[in-house]
Amino acid sequence: MLLNLENTVNYLPPTDYAPIDRRTRCISSVTEYIDICKKLESKDSSEGTSKDASKGTSKGTSKDTSKDTSKEPHTLTAYELHRKERLLKTQKQKERFNALKESFNPSKDPNITTDRRCTLIIARIPYTTTESAIREKFREFNIQHIRIVPNRGYAFLTFPDYQTCSRVMHSTGGTLHLEDRPAILDYCKSMQPGFKPRKLGGGLGGRFSLKREKDELARNQALLKPRQDQRSVMTTRDSRYRQQQTQPSANVPHMNGRRLRQY
Template identity: 25%
Template sequence: MTDKLPPNLLALFAPRPALRYLPPPDHDPEDRRTNKISGIAQYLDAFKSYDDNYVPTESWLQKKDRLMLERKEAGEKLLTEGYKDYRPGEDREIRGDAFKTLFVSRLSYDTESKDLEREFGRFGPIERIRIVTNTHAAEDAPAKKKNRGYAFVVYEREKDMKELLPYSRLQRDRWYPYP
């Protein structure tokens, strides 16, 4: 079969010349000596001295449990001590009638009161709009950290707010944008 191939392809099947022998650069393989492999008995004293100074490290599960416990304790402390002096009746931000107030949640963090007024103002006159913000956020915190994502819309008439409720169930995706 190869006799029918042209000479340029036959050259591909030609044997190559033998490789030239070079002696090993360091020692002959027969004269080569490697380190003897031994057990760990010679290191046992080092392990004993290591045990004396050993301080166990915290695993990721232990860290997770510790952080969860710290958060729980901080929450309990906030409940017992943080809100001890809170009196809702004296809060300046709480105004208006509860029957005229509409709670709007799942707002975008960059929502402003004029956006809410444009959306909800077509159902009736609005007395007040309050977007709840985080009072404990740092002054230089981004707006996403300051805005809590919900608001209260107080209408002037209770009738306007009650007419809005069935409509809000039909048009839920318009006011509660979520993926």
């Protein structure tokens, strides 16, 4: 037998109505509601006119009440409080910055006893470097004073004159080795004229020579621009002929700026 009738499928009732037996709600017209809407609209308009009339009669009393309400203190919102705090903070920072800028004058520092141009700085040195090791490295030159900043990795070298500083920089090339570690040697820019620390707006780079070069470049570009005066332009025979060809004459028939050939 192809079909085994012993294992029959159990009958389950449908979960929804059959499409033939389904019935939906009837949709009626809205004509019966038009009169109700018109009545509500007329009622709202009559209430609005009565309110306007009452406002006109009680003008004096409303002024008094507005005066009383205006005297109430205005409570600040969270955003307004935050903005007020930020404005106060920025104002205090500006005052502090201006005070530091006025008090900053390294040329009148009483702790500076030598010429600032005669000072070099060594950076990236080991923390175990001693003053004797640095003197041994620069024994060819007459070092006047050495100051090692502890646990910072740099030191200051003071020489008797500027020529000695330049010879040291020329001989070392700005690099040297201390205890098998490369170090950097450079002029102490913090003691040069015109220096400003980062807290006073410095440290952004730039030099006066670059500014001068930019000004010269802008001046040259302004000179290379063509002049707007037409009288300075030299006219030749060819240029006059091209100008006559482009500009149509009133006596000669033309179309769209081009002369028509006459037969």
